[in-house]
Amino acid sequence: MQEDQLIHNLRAAGLRPTAVRLLLLNVLCESSGFRDAEAIYRDLKERGTPIGISAVYRMLREMREAGMLLCIRGDAQRSAHYRLKSGASAFSIICHGNREKATFSDPELHTRILSAAERAGLDLTGREFDLHIHFRPRSADCNERSPPARRVV
8 A cells, every 4th residue: 555545544544644653554554464463563673663562552552443453352362463454354264273374355255244144134234344263173183283374365
């Protein structure tokens, strides 16, 4: 996303477009899928940004409250992962054994979920949503593998 678009989005959300907020948004724009605050902080530090972890958490909270970010919680609500709102819904499949996660978008699945929600009396039209499917492994081998890094499909 271009810097002028990021500045416009921040102003539209009622936030000042500071240099650090713009850098944080650039990190999220370059990311595929959800990122936790610590990973965003590391990326900012690698770019030479003078910032503390508490400032990263504060800016993520402000941007989420302003409606710019989606936030999912994992690991029994202990960790939060963020991504920019994009107008597209995300789907995740997560193994309970090794915590392997695949995240993807699927327009056909999105349409079918909207239809199912409508039949159930829910109106999700025009809303972004995330669907997470958790499954248990069939065998113990899954638990023995070390947890891989998150991947996006």
